[in-house]
Amino acid sequence: MSLRVTEGSLAQHSLRGLQTASSRLDTLQAKMSSGNQITKPSDDPAGTVQALKLRASLSRMGQYTTNQNFAQGWLSMADSAYSSAVNQVQSARTIVVQGLNSGAMTPEAMSSLADQVDAIRSSLLATANTTYNGRPIFAGTSGSPVAYDSSGNYQGDGGAITRTIGENASIQVNQTGPTAFGAPGSDVFSLLSDIAGALRSGDTSTLSGQLGQVDGALRQLSAAQAAEGAAAARITQAQTTQAANTLTLKTQLSGIQDIDLADMAIQVTTANTNYQAALQTTASIRQLSLLDFLR
Template sequence: MPGFRVTERSMATHTLANLQVNLQRNQDLQNQLSSGKLISKASDSPGGAVIAMQTRSDMTALNQYSRNADDGMGWLSMADTALTSASTQLNRARELVLTGLSSGTSGNAQGREAIAQEVDNLRSSMIDLANTTYLDRPIFGGTTSGNIAFDGTGAYQGDNGQVNRTVGSNASVRVDTSADEVFGSGTANVFNLLQRVADDLRNNPSALQNDMADVDTAQKRVQTGLSGVGSRYNQVSQMQQAADNRVLDLTSQLSDVEDIDLPKTITELSLQQTAYQAALAATARVIQPSLVDFLR
């Protein structure tokens, strides 16, 4: 059986190749330790890289849902504040109508005029509330590009569009509020009602009884709208919490896939450095002869 000739050059080549492998492993461990990541490129772990990319994609979508929810809660919070104030002012309007109906002021034109002026102020204040904006957009104006939902006469300037926010993979919630549903539509809206109340206080006190019933209806409409806003706010808040919780879960999963085990990596690096130093020492002893040695 023929033998193989082993030369000094082949020994040196193989030895350098083995040392290079050890050195590369040493460098990989140092890179992992400095970055804290097991995977810095797809070739480090093709399967792990795919999982990491998919997990990050899911986290990006969930973070966007959470931001959408923040924006939606901003819309709904402004609506809640505006409708709460509107309900308070309608309560005051009801008190004023009752005062106008009382025997003490029903025949007193001066007293009714004072009450009518306060109703006028309530009407102006209600229009201001109906024009409440969030990020320069009227929350009761649909998708209008204008900056008001109602003009000074109480006429609607918005549209029937809806502002929706996607807060989950299959969840879209309306975050604006229909002006018709909370303030009434057309000539039957609350602004025209308050105008009529003021006119009746001045000129037709006998109609105040009917006005009282209409104010009660308007109050119920606002309270119903307020309840709907609260329900949608809770829905958006819960969806945001679910998205945030899922992001935490995915963050943990991502860490399991690509983060190093710090004590293990430090130990492996220490062992690898020891092994490399031992290999260098052994190589120095094995490949000692030189040309000078052969010439002696």
Template sequence: MAITRVTQRMLSQRSLTSVQSGLNRMAKVQEQLQTGKRINRPSDSPADTGTALRVRSSLADQHQYIRNAADGVAWLGTVDSTLSGIVTQVTRAHTLGLQGGNTGSLSQAALDALATEVDQIRESVLQQANTQYLGRPVFGGTTDGSLAFKEDGTYAGDGGSVMRRVGADVTVRVDADGIETFGADGDNVFSHLADLSKSLRLGDSAGIQDGIANLADDLTNLSGAEASEGARYNRITHASDLANQSVLQLTTSLTDVEDVDLAAATVDLQTQEVAYQAALAATGKTIQPSLLDFLR
């Protein structure tokens, strides 16, 4: 049986190593209390560090979805308010057409006055159809230009779609298609208003009736555009709510992984302090006086 010789130097080294280990453990707990974090460097817990990184990545995605949703809500809010104003104007033009339909009871001067107001409505609707959000026409698709419709009422957009991703698999259109909303070139709200004005000035009863029917169809089309915008608005706000809920859940998960339990850490620090003091006392007894101490 082999016998290991334990020297005074070995005892001293082991005692000092034990004291240093206790000091390191106490310093680690103190750092956790100071930072409030259980993980201050990857080596503290490689597995939890990986989990924290994945949670942070998911949090970043959700925050981006929330920002996208906020931008989308602003786009759709602009579209909604614009459509509401346009519907009001076109409804007024339709009413003027109905008044002008009574050609037998209205003088030409009265018809001209109605036509003038219809012209003003056309200008107002055209101006609203070119409404912009952040310098981009909300009915112009993805065009780089500043207009969705030219002065003559023809479409100047490109037919593209402005999309916003508001979830992992959720993408919502936040603009409105100019052609679908107002009609194709030559057969849209603007041409119908111009035709109605012309018919009123000419006292053309048949033309006025056609104008009334066309504007009625335009109002139906505009109402459909409003309904579509409202549905997309609801969808994007719901997605934003879900993203906010995910942020709360992920933040809680990240806290569970990274943050320190202050009460437990405080108790642990006290335990480590007691252990460190005990190690110091034991080391003081282990390291015996040297021969030099006896020669003094």
């Protein structure tokens, strides 16, 4: 009777060993297949918690990247608009200087200069209504489809559009129409209309004063473009910092969850050998028990 109990105990022990070897082989093969050390939280509870924290940080980094790309695209569009606006206002200034030398010019020639200023005004209004992703960049936070209507009236508001581009780092990406083109009523569009009128009437005295106003409009546009450039530089710096931080986080996460492929291959081979040995041992014990029963 005692012999039968011993054989039963051996069989149970052998089966437990077989199950353990099989479970370890399955676990290692799952890690090998996924490339991850942690295939379920129980594999490494502390590592799982740390990995979740690192993934959350990487997710925030991803949102920062989205915000940085938006800001960069907006500021790039604004820079192009500013450059175009400065060129157009400089062209208007050249016309004003020509008008001031009107002694040798006929009224028809002065009227032609006025027509050119009107054309510049229309083009400048189109520039002031530049959009990014369908949104007028100089209209603040208003829902208006344009920053300025065809008469040159501002349709936007003074709202700031900001984006978070890093840990505790936000940036305003927009500048409103009045900031760039002047306050309503004394903006560059009103100035260009007045210049065209002075040219048609041959009023050089008024034109002389308007030349200084054009220079003031150019300074305002240049200052706004410089502020936009400073914001763009902050974006570039944030992107550089984030690239380094993201690499650090990914390296830390890899150290926690990624397998050493060569070492894992050895472990899988060893586990498979142990499993095959346990399988043969279990099969031998079961055969002995059957022969003993037959005797």
